[in-house]
Amino acid sequence: MEAMEHLHYAFAGQRVPPAFQAILVGVVGSGNLEVLLEPGADPARCTIAVTTSARGFGPIWQAVAQDFQARHRLAGVAISINDMGATPAVVSLRLDQAAAALPDAAKATA
């Protein structure tokens, strides 16, 4: 049985949210994913850890994660994802949904 693929990204960011409780959005269903936001250990970075059943899509995950971070520029946030083959659009949607649930000061405004 083929194992799951684990991907890790870390980006420098500027927007540190005020203290917040863990946030979970989405569901691990076919073509869907869950996104868990927690306070991160590194106040200067946003980390994204992906566990996915769809192997071999690392470059696309990298692009979607970079795109998300370009929009939100989060720091001090650890994002964990359980994915069951969601498309890039769905991943972006869920990430934005999770970011929108952060306390107000953390919301990205350009």
Added chain:
Amino acid sequence: MKLSFSELSARQRVAHLLDADSFTEILDPAQRVVSPHLALLGVPFSFDDGVVIGSGTLGAQPVLIAAQEGGFMGGGVGEVHGAKLVGILRLALATHPAAVLVLAESGGVRLHEANAGLIAVSEVMRAVLDVRAAGIPVLMLIGGANGCFGGMGLIARCADHVVMSDAARLSMSGPEVIESAHGVEEFDSRDRALVWRTTGGKHRFLMGDCDQLVEDDVDAFRTATRALLGVSRPLSLQGLLAEHALLGARLERFGDCQDASEVWQRLGVAHPEQVTDGEAHELRHKRCGNPPEWA
């Protein structure tokens, strides 16, 4: 405004059903109490193993609550998922809430965790009966698109009360299982009208398997549930024997029916041909006018 219960996630159902901001989760997703089996099989796990448990209030009365996420493995009961259900039920024995609410949406045992899941289902049944024996009502709320089947169907019928929407289904073997075992001539699982006639909330209500039939609306579930807080059904050997006798009598009375609509006709439901298209509240009226032996 109407808010579809069926379209919400388990987490959203809990938030909307209980008093605002009253919910405190136990074993929240950040604690990562996940299935030990799925990763070994190369299958994605979920941080809450597909079930949300915790405490809160409903109409200012304390309740414990569990909600299954039908979107994750069809709400299947695995080892951790089942242990969380058992845990919230056992907590009721210590805290004596006004009720334990189980928002059931499940295909039954999670087949990836076969034996562990089967054991979990029997442990949940035992815990439900322990809670009932302590006089604390266990309420099953069934309103998800996946319905409530297999082991969860059995658990649901162990509870004090079952509240269903007309969009929900409750049964033991699911439509595909029946078709696989007995052939498409016996049961066409792709015939949605047939599936809902046979397992849907309306049929369950008319047969007396569900106590309250509501619209697919969170407020309707909330109202029906509030009315049942603190209302427990005595659990006794005599009661169980009477129910067994009732099921035996049901088989004798309806065993030769070819379709649920024939059952409704034989029950004396007024205008059985209008049941399928009717609203839930119209059906409530239909059962009230019928003899009490199957109510």
